[in-house]
Amino acid sequence: MTPDRSPDSTESKTASEVEASAARSVMIGAEMLNWSDLHPEDGRPATAGRVPAALLEPVLRAADTVLVAGPHSLELIELIVDQVASVDVLARSAPDAEEIADALSDRPVRVFCGALDRFTPEHGESSYDVIVALDGLPRLVGPDTPVLTWADALEALKARLAPTGRLLIAAENAFGIERLIQPDPTVTVPRDEAWPRDVAGDVAAPAGLKAVRTALEASGLTVDQAYSLYPELVGAKVAVADASGPLVGAVIARAVASRFSGPTLTDPYRTTHDAVAAGLGNELAPAWYFVIGATDLPQVLPGGAVPDGPGVLLEESLLTALRIDDQVAVRRTVSGYVTWLLAQDAATGAVASADNVLVDGTSYKVFADGVVVEGSGEALVVGQLARFVRRSLEAGSRQPWAAGSSAHDLTSRLVSMAGITVTTELWATVADGNEPVQPTGNAEQLATIARLSQELADASTQASWFESQLDGIRRSRPYRIGQAVLNPARVVVKRVRRVVR
Known part of the structure; x- marks a missing residue:
């Protein structure tokens, strides 16, 4: 659908009319009457989830006045309202503004509908203790806003921030990890939300982490904390201050792999894992959160997303040994893993896949919640090692054996290192064992x-x-x-x- 242009008559409303409005929302100009960011038909949903909620909790205080700028889910807005004294919401969508106002009609909330450039000091508070813009700046404007750069939008928010206030702002990466994994279909078939905009008025963030930091500092803002978001801005599953290290890489790679389906340019998991290992986790993040005016924040959002402790994933140890054709290391690793696996209870063994087990010498422990593999005894061993074989084939990892080997052949070879023979009956316990396996990515x-x-x-x-x-x-x-x-x-x-x- 095409966004409707707002009539000029709506621009004459002021904040004083909020109380007189049945829905307690006021149109301030450049509002979008036939558009929804909360329930988009052909666009991205509003920012939501555990990650932004985990950031808001330690930042907000009971006496705060807060401005929520841009599309944020109703759940996030309610979370903010529950923790502070008063909240103003700026939404460009008229249906969204009415929905928010109706849902929070008995709470200290005012809703302003329109574009950021029409949100003048006569609307809302003259300054706010906290400004929340965790969706970024591009969706603070509509097609009736002819020229507004990212720096202009940032300056407009900064002008409404109290001298000792806190600003939470997001920025998307123009060259994130997704550019290496899957082509963007909106380049050739744009969504409805990608209406033409003046080149000089594009509200997209500067390209690259360094450029965004420089722009924030040029505006007189000091970044106290920055988080790299994965796998995307509006559906972030993990945010880390330092996107480096093998365990962080595994968590990020899982998040990215869950985001992509269908044909890809490269394997999502392996590409992301290798990028983090190469020290590019922060620079290639799909988006970032920047926190101004708040300190002593957690390093990972949500807390506990990255397990503590030493060790590397068993899958990485096996892949490394296979890559250099170290048969002794492969045999030792497989034998140790199988011995440990057979000693575990049913619940632990079911999720103890090679990609979900940390190994530190002869010590093993489950990494996180994982895919459940059914079976017990030798059937469980075959199922878990078959999962490893399938993942290695999907990633196109190098094998020291013939490249055309089937999943059955490779699994049998690994299982035999633990003294187990894969019979026809045993192999039948692997549900997808006979399905052909091909690499996920074109590369x-x-x-x-x-x-x-x-x-x-x-x-x-x-x-x-x-x-x-x-x-x-x-x-x-x-x-x-x-x-x-x-x-x-x-x-x-x-x-x-x-x-x-």
């Missing part, structure tokens, strides 16, 4: 095809060499003499056999 598919082509070329070269060797033997003098000696004997043997019959 990994091309790499696998290249390895298969190389193996075929090597096999063809070896066959040609053996043929040439055999041809040389057949032409040699000893071979011809042997043939001359053996041929009469063959004739005699054949005649004797016929007589005996």
Whole structure:
């Protein structure tokens, strides 16, 4: 649907009319009458979830006056209202403004509907203790706002912030990890929300983490804390102040892998894990939260998202050993894991996949909540190792064996290292064991095809060499003499056999 332009008559309303409005919302200009960010038909939903909630909790205080700027879920707004003295909400969507006002009609909330550039000091408070803009700045304007840059929008919010106030603001990354994983369909088929905008008036954030920090500092704001968000801004599952380290990388990679489905350019999990390992976790984050005026905040949102303690994922240890063809390490790792797995209770063993177990020497522990693998005893071992094999094949990881090996063959080879034979009955316990496995990403598919082509070329070269060797033997003098000696004997043997019959 196409956003409607607002009539000029709505711009004459002031904040004093909020109390007189049945829905307790007032249109301030550039509002969108036929649009919803809370219930979009062809656009992104409002910011919501545990991550922004976890950030708001330690920042808000009971006596605060708060401005919520931009699309935030009704649940988030209610959470804010429950913790502070008063809340003003700025929403560009008229249906959203009415819904928020109706839902919070008995609470200290005022709702202003329109664009940020129409939100003047006559609307709301002259200054706020806290301004919450965790959806970013682009959705603070509509098509009736001709020119407003990101710096202009930031300055407008800063002007309404109290001298000792706290600002929570989000910014999307123009070159996040998703650009390496999956092409953006909105480039060729734009959503309805991507209406044309003046190039000079684009409210998109500056490109890159360093550029956003520089823009904030140029505006006179000091960033006290910055979080890298994954897998996206509006549906963030984890936010970390320092996106580095193997355990953080595993948590982030899981979040990103859950975000993408269908054909991708590269494997989501492996690409993200490798990017974090290379020290690019902060720079390639899909979005960031910036906190101004608040300190002593947690390093990870929500708390406990990244388990504490030493160790690396068992999957990473196995993949590393397979990559360098360290058969001794593979056998030792598999044997130790299987011994530990068989000693666990049913609930622990069911989620103790190689991608969900931390190993520190000979010590093992479950990393987090994981995929449940049914079975017990040897069936559980086969199921868990089959899951590892499937994940390694989907990631296009290098194997020291033939690239065309099936999941059954590779699983049998690993399980045999623990003294277990994969029978037909045992393999039948793996539900998807006979399904063909191919790499998830196009890049990994091309790499696998290249390895298969190389193996075929090597096999063809070896066959040609053996043929040439055999041809040389057949032409040699000893071979011809042997043939001359053996041929009469063959004739005699054949005649004797016929007589005996």
